[in-house]
Amino acid sequence: DGGITQSPKYLFRKEGQNVTLSCEQNLNHDAMYWYRQDPGQGLRLIYYSQIVNDFQKGDIAEGYSVSREKKESFPLTVTSAQKNPTAFYLCASSIRRSRLAGEDTQYFGPGTRLTVL
Amino acid sequence: QKEVEQNSGPLSVPEGAIASLNCTYSDRGSQSFFWYRQYSGKSPELIMFIYSNGDKEDGRFTAQLNKASQYVSLLIRDSQPSDSATYLCAVKKNTGFQKLVFGTGTRLLVSP
Numbered sequence: 001d002g003g004i005t006q007s008p009k010y011l012f013r014k015e016g017q018n019v020t021l022s023c024e025q026n027l028n029h030d031a032m033y034w035y036r037q038d039p040g041q042g043l044r045l046i047y048y049s050q051i052v053n054d055f056q057k058g059d060i061a062e063g064y065s066v067s068r069e070k071k072e073s074f075p076l077t078v079t080s081a082q083k084n085p086t087a088f089y090l091c092a093s094s095i096r097r098s099r100l101a102g103e104d105t106q107y108f109g110p111g112t113r114l115t116v117l
Numbered sequence: 118q119k120e121v122e123q124n125s126g127p128l129s130v131p132e133g134a135i136a137s138l139n140c141t142y143s144d145r146g147s148q149s150f151f152w153y154r155q156y157s158g159k160s161p162e163l164i165m166f167i168y169s170n171g172d173k174e175d176g177r178f179t180a181q182l183n184k185a186s187q188y189v190s191l192l193i194r195d196s197q198p199s200d201s202a203t204y205l206c207a208v209k210k211n212t213g214f215q216k217l218v219f220g221t222g223t224r225l226l227v228s229p
Contacts, residue, residue: 042121042219050214090160104149104209106217108160
């Protein structure tokens, strides 16, 4: 089955600890994205990558880092510099270049819920 | 002014009724509009997208786009209790990158 997987489903972090969230897709999509969702707020873009070995900061990149060494994988590290990391983290992917309506649609993985202890 | 605005709700409708969800956006150059459904504790799933002015129907769902008035709506006909969820409106800005701006969502409650 084609899709996007994220792991773990739940993650607990201690103060001062770095943690890495996994995101893998087998949809052959070029672009991948990381969002954060907090209660009462819309999804906010953390980082995005349009192609392997390239990524850009989104709206709230401070305290986060990413890598894109493979087309299928886009892991997100939440560093100790992120002061309020408790949130629901969502990974998405899409075809990067599209001329047909709907091809640029972003599809989401199941999410990782991160809690700071 | 938020870039994408939705009434947070909850919007309560009886089973079998039509639910109407609205979304306004500020960037007049926006080109693509998406509706996602999100059940509590789950990730968003795409319902439908719309690019052109007018209506687009898919089963019980109809998306309506009015670029002149800068609003997009989602109608759900014959609402079912299983439609109870938060509905997110997302707008793709007219830039080279496919950045989506999300509204905060409208919570829909369909009572049996």
